[in-house]
Every structure is written in structure tokens, then in C-alpha cells.
Amino acid sequence: MGTVTTTSAPGTASTSARALARDHLTRAILASARAQLGTVGPAALSVRAVARDVGLASSAVYRYFASRDDLLTALLVACFDEHGEAVEAAADAVDPADLSGRWSAVAHAFRGWALEHPWDYALLYGSPVPGYEAPAQTVGPATRVTRVLMGLLVDAAAAGVPLARPDEPAPGPAFHAAMTGLRGFAGADLPDDVVLAGLAAWSGLVGGVTLELFGHLDNAVGDREAWFDALTRRLDPFSPSRAG
Amino acid sequence: MGTVTTTSAPGTASTSARALARDHLTRAILASARAQLGTVGPAALSVRAVARDVGLASSAVYRYFASRDDLLTALLVACFDEHGEAVEAAADAVDPADLSGRWSAVAHAFRGWALEHPWDYALLYGSPVPGYEAPAQTVGPATRVTRVLMGLLVDAAAAGVPLARPDEPAPGPAFHAAMTGLRGFAGADLPDDVVLAGLAAWSGLVGGVTLELFGHLDNAVGDREAWFDALTRRLDPFSPSRAG
DNA sequence: TCTTCTTCGAGAGCGGTGCTCTCGTCTGAG
DNA sequence: CTCAGACGAGAGCACCGCTCTCGAAGAAGA
Numbered sequence: 405m406g407t408v409t410t411t412s413a414p415g416t417a418s419t420s421a422r423a424l425a426r427d428h429l430t431r432a433i434l435a436s437a438r439a440q441l442g443t444v445g446p447a448a449l450s451v452r453a454v455a456r457d458v459g460l461a462s463s464a465v466y467r468y469f470a471s472r473d474d475l476l477t478a479l480l481v482a483c484f485d486e487h488g489e490a491v492e493a494a495a496d497a498v499d500p501a502d503l504s505g506r507w508s509a510v511a512h513a514f515r516g517w518a519l520e521h522p523w524d525y526a527l528l529y530g531s532p533v534p535g536y537e538a539p540a541q542t543v544g545p546a547t548r549v550t551r552v553l554m555g556l557l558v559d560a561a562a563a564g565v566p567l568a569r570p571d572e573p574a575p576g577p578a579f580h581a582a583m584t585g586l587r588g589f590a591g592a593d594l595p596d597d598v599v600l601a602g603l604a605a606w607s608g609l610v611g612g613v614t615l616e617l618f619g620h621l622d623n624a625v626g627d628r629e630a631w632f633d634a635l636t637r638r639l640d641p642f643s644p645s646r647a648g
Numbered sequence: 649m650g651t652v653t654t655t656s657a658p659g660t661a662s663t664s665a666r667a668l669a670r671d672h673l674t675r676a677i678l679a680s681a682r683a684q685l686g687t688v689g690p691a692a693l694s695v696r697a698v699a700r701d702v703g704l705a706s707s708a709v710y711r712y713f714a715s716r717d718d719l720l721t722a723l724l725v726a727c728f729d730e731h732g733e734a735v736e737a738a739a740d741a742v743d744p745a746d747l748s749g750r751w752s753a754v755a756h757a758f759r760g761w762a763l764e765h766p767w768d769y770a771l772l773y774g775s776p777v778p779g780y781e782a783p784a785q786t787v788g789p790a791t792r793v794t795r796v797l798m799g800l801l802v803d804a805a806a807a808g809v810p811l812a813r814p815d816e817p818a819p820g821p822a823f824h825a826a827m828t829g830l831r832g833f834a835g836a837d838l839p840d841d842v843v844l845a846g847l848a849a850w851s852g853l854v855g856g857v858t859l860e861l862f863g864h865l866d867n868a869v870g871d872r873e874a875w876f877d878a879l880t881r882r883l884d885p886f887s888p889s890r891a892g
Numbered sequence: 893t894c895t896t897c898t899t900c901g902a903g904a905g906c907g908g909t910g911c912t913c914t915c916g917t918c919t920g921a922g
Numbered sequence: 923c924t925c926a927g928a929c930g931a932g933a934g935c936a937c938c939g940c941t942c943t944c945g946a947a948g949a950a951g952a
Contacts (some may be wrong), residue, residue: 420948420949421948421949422899422900422947422948422949425900426899426900444778444779445775445776445777445778446775447691447692447775447777447778448691448778448779450937450938450939451938451939451940452937452938452939453938460901460902461901461902461903462902462938462939462940463901463902463903463904463940463941463942464900464901464902466939466940466941467899467900467901471939471940472938472939472940526775526776527775529858529862529864530774530775530862531689531690531691531770531771531774531775531862532689532770532862532863533689533691534688534689534691534692535692538863543867546864550868569813569887570814571887572881572882572887573881575874575878575881576874576878578871578873578874578877579871579874579875579877579878581870581871581874582869582870582871582872582874582875583868583869583870583875584870585867585868585869585870586868586869589867589868600878600879600882601882603856603869603875603879604852604856604879604882604883606855606859607851607852607853607855607856607859607879607883608848608851608852608855608883609851609855610855610858610859610864611850611851611852611853611854611855611856611858612847612848612851612855614773614854614855614858615850615851615854618773618774618775618776619776619782620773620790620854623787623829623833624794624827624829624830624833625826625827625829625830625847626825626826626827626828626829627822627823627825627826628826629822630819630820630822630823630825630826631823631826631827631847633822633823634819634820634823634844635844635847635848635851637816637817637819638816638844638845638848639848639851639852643813643815643816664919664920665919665920666918666919666920666928666929669929670928670929694908694909694910695909695910695911696908696909696910697909704930704931705930705931705932706909706910706911706931707911707912707913707930707931707932707933708929708930708931710910710911710912711928711929711930715910715911716909716910716911893952894951894952895950895951895952896949896950896951896952897948897949897950897951898947898948898949898950899946899947899948899949900945900946900947900948901944901945901946901947902943902944902945902946903942903943903944904941904942904943904944905940905941905942905943906939906940906941906942907938907939907940908937908938908939908940909936909937909938909939910935910936910937910938911934911935911936911937912933912934912935913932913933913934913935914931914932914933914934915930915931915932915933916929916930916931916932917928917929917930917931918927918928918929918930919926919927919928919929920925920926920927920928921924921925921926921927922923922924922925922926
């Protein structure tokens with residue numbers, strides 16, 4: 405669905421001059437689109453501008469991407485992968501037993517990438533692009549970050565750490581039923597309090613970065629690092645277990 | 649900046665046929681734009697489509713709104729006001745002494761309006777529109793919701809309720825300094841733990857609604873009401889004080 | 893080597909967009 | 923009653939996504 409057609413069968417790396425040229429141009433188009441996305445936002449991405457940038461007629465770009473939406477899909481996959489990789493790397497650099505440390509690393513990597521690529525972040529976690537529906541091929545890369553977070557939850561559950569706060573009422577059976585899909589996705593039978601704690605932390609993280617990046621803290625919060633540090637600590641779902 | 653010019657001085661309601669017609673058409677354009685926004689998203693809003701809808705030549709619309717961005721600004725103000733009013737009404741319908749109840753009402757009203765107006769919500773809290781910079785006149789309406797939340801924090805601070813969790817480390821001096829703008833905005837000298845608790849709850853709320861509305865819970869969470877109920881309770885910054 | 897099939901790039905073109913300018917018309921104030 | 927100002931329509935400009943056609947160039951078979 406990304407490229408229109410492929411001369412060689414999938415897996416067999418053709419080295420013909422034509423295939424090489426095709427590969428090169430596909431990459432150039434994607435890179436140019438990515439660069440344009442960095443300055444102008446997904447909704448304003450222009451196939452014609454990309455074509456001008458790589459030195460092609462606008463119609464020629466359609467030999468490589470069937471439509472603007474296809475180009476958007478490729479960008480979506482690239483950004484999700486890059487973002488996921490950054491978060492994974494940060495999580496893996498921390499002692500696996502230190503859940504709070506892993507959480508903090510994940511949160512800061514999440515925000516760090518977003519600050520470096522604000523429009524890419526908007527493509528991933530901002531408003532949907534009006535006419536565009538993300539195809540199935542994007543859900544894999546899209547879930548890399550959530551997979552990292554779920555890894556934290558699975559480890560917490562395996563260690564038997566309760567993530568509910570002392571006074572927090574247990575989520576009811578409706579919540580348990582609602583989370584069937586997520587439990588299946590995690591591949592582990594996570595307790596409800598763990599799932600809820602994880603989702604709340606995830607919401608707070610996305611919300612915090614979104615508020616900052618989309619300008620909702622502009623006249624309210626000065627030092628953004630201090631703000632995010634404090635937010636991360638406050639959201640840390642594993643923090644209660646450290647003291648108690 | 650909204651309308652191009654006004655025949656009558658501001659405040660004096662002119663009843664001349666021309667002024668009436670102008671008022672009527674301005675409203676019709678805004679209503680049509682709002683309706684179009686409801687189906688297609690801010691980035692795809694088309695002045696020409698609005699013109700067709702209200703039965704005008706596209707050029708005539710520019711007699712009423714100087715540009716597409718001006719129309720967007722008017723929509724932004726209208727949506728912020730509507731959203732703020734919904735949240736305010738929900739908060740005012742609860743016993744003022746019941747902080748957790750007010751929080752829950754605010755959160756559910758926030759989400760309720762967002763679910764009813766997904767694209768309007770995207771305009772308010774989603775990605776920035778590429779070429780568009782929100783003018784100063786939007787910040788007033790934009791802060792209505794946050795004002796309600798800050799009212800909660802001010803009341804909590806006045807009641808001397810500590811909002812930090814038992815094991816939570818106090819935010820440092822850098823955080824205190826970062827929140828100068830917000831304290832000035834609140835008009836009260838809120839303690840750091842109260843500010844942090846409020847911002848974290850605010851982040852979680854925006855993040856939760858954003859995740860749900862922008863499709864990030866699609867294959868993970870079934871019953872959305874159950875999920876949001878549980879999230880709201882988990883995020884409730886006043887909950888610890890109830891039990892302790 | 894010659895031929896045939898496919899791929900590719902360019903250009904023209906269609907209907908859409910935001911926006912500007914001009915040109916008649918009509919209104920309201922002096 | 924007159925005349926400046928407001929107004930609507932239309933043409934036009936530069937841009938957009940996308941399609942179609944056509945000629946050049948590469949790949950593959952005879």
C-alpha cells in the first residue's frame with residue numbers, strides 16, 4: 405500500500421539499476437516530506453512542494469506514493485518507529501528492577517523526542533488529519549511506546565506490587581470488562597489496579613506533553629524542565645510502592 | 649480583528665437595515681463554518697464551502713471575515729466559550745464544599761462536551777493549525793476551563809488541605825519559580841503541592857480525553873464510560889484528603 | 893542483436909482552495 | 923437630493939491533489 409508496485413518479490417533485494425533508482429527516490433521523497441512536515445504540519449503537507457524539492461514533476465511522485473494519504477502513512481510509520489525506538493532505548497538503559505527509574509526515563513524520552521519533532525508529535529498524538537484514516541499497517545509501530553509501558557506494568561504485576569493508592573477505591577467489574585482488549589494485548593492477566601495506574605500515568609504523560617507542545621502552558625509555566633520533572637514524579641505509578 | 653469594520657461604534661446597537669443584515673449574515677457565516685467544522689476538522693475548513701452554504705459569492709465572505717484565519721479565530725472563541733460554559737455549569741451544580749464531587753463534575757463535563765463536538769475539541773486541544781497563530785483575544789475564553797480548575801485549587805488551599813500524597817517528595821524551588829505565572833493567574837498564593845496536584849490532574853484529564861477522542865484507545869478499551877469513571881477517580885487530586 | 897513489454901518522467905488539464913481586484917448597485921447620512 | 927461608503931458578484935491569480943497521455947528509457951525474451 406505504501407509504494408505502488410514492486411518489480412522484485414518482497415524480500416529479494418533487486419540490485420537492478422531501476423530498482424536502485426526507485427529505492428533512492430522513494431527515500432528522497434520521504435525525507436523531503438519529513439523535512440516539510442517539520443516546518444509546516446501534517447495538514448499542510450504538499451505533494452507538489454515535495455516534488456519541487458526532489459526535482460520531479462508532481463505527477464511523477466505518484467509513481468512512488470499512490471496518494472498524499474499514502475505518503476502520510478509512510479510518515480506516520482516512520483515517526484512512530486523513531487519515537488518508539490527513542491523510548492525503548494531510554495527504557496533499556498535503566499536497571500530493569502528500578503520501575504520508577506524506567507518510568508522516568510520513558511517519560512523524559514517521550515517528551516524529549518516530542519520537543520525535537522513537534523510537528524511529528526502532532527502527527528502522532530494530535531488531531532486526526534481530516535480525510536485520513538490510518539491503515540492497519542500503522543498500528544504495529546504505533547504501539548511501540550505503549551508496549552514499553554505495558555512491560556513496566558507486567559513487571560510490576562509479576563513482582564506483586566499493588567499500584568492502587570492507599571485510599572483509592574478499587575475499580576469495579578465494568579472497568580475490568582472494559583480492559584479485556586488491553587489485557588489481551590499485554591499478554592498477561594494484569595490486575596485492575598495495575599491497568600488503571602498505567603493508563604492514568606499514560607494519560608498524564610500524553611496530556612502533559614500535549615499541553616506544553618500545543619501552547620497551553622504559555623503564560624502559566626516558566627521553566628518547562630522543572631515542570632515536567634515534577635509532573636513525572638507526581639504521575640509515577642510505582643512511587644507509592646517505594647515508600648510503603 | 650474578527651469583523652473587518654463596524655458601522656456603529658462598539659456598544660451602540662445600531663438597528664439600521666444594513667447593520668441588521670450584517671449581523672445576520674455574520675452569524676450565518678459563523679454557524680455554517682461551525683457546522684462544517686463539525687464534520688471535517690479545522691484544517692479542512694473551506695471559506696468557499698461556507699460561502700456556497702450561506703448563498704454568497706466566496707469574495708463576499710471576506711466583507712465579514714478578513715481571512716480564513718479570522719474565521720478560525722471566531723470559531724475558536726465560540727468553542728472555548730461553549731466548552732467553558734459547559735464546564736462551569738457542571739461545576740456550579742455541585743456542593744461547593746465537595747471538592748472531589750466538583751472535580752468529577754468538571755472532568756465529566758469536559759469529556760462530555762468533547763464527545764459531542766470532537767472536531768471542536770480538536771480545534772481547542774489538538775494540533776495547532778499550520779499557519780495559524782491564535783491572537784490575544786482568544787486567551788480569555790481559552791482559560792475559562794482552567795479558571796474553574798484553579799477555583800478548586802484555591803478552595804483546597806484555603807481549606808488548608810494538603811494535596812501531596814503521603815510518600816510524594818515536595819517539588820523543589822525550581823518548580824516553585826516555574827509556577828510564578830500560574831500563581832499570578834490564580835490570584836492566590838497557592839502552595840506548590842496544590843499547584844502540582846492540579847496540573848497533574850489537568851494533564852491527565854486532557855490526555856485521557858485526547859487519547860480516547862483521537863483513537864488511541866481503539867483496540868484497547870471497550871466500555872469508555874467505565875474507563876473514564878475510573879480515570880477520573882484515579883486522577884482526583886482531592887481524593888487523598890477524603891480518606892486521611 | 894532485435895523486439896516487445898514495462899516502467900518512468902514530463903506536461904497538460906480538471907476541479908478545488910484562499911484571496912484580491914474591479915465594477916456595478918444600493919443604502920444611509922448630510 | 924446627493925454622494926461617500928458598504929456590499930455582492932465575477933473574473934482572475936497562484937496554489938493544491940490527482941489523472942491522463944505521450945515519449946523516452948530500461949528490462950527481458952527470441
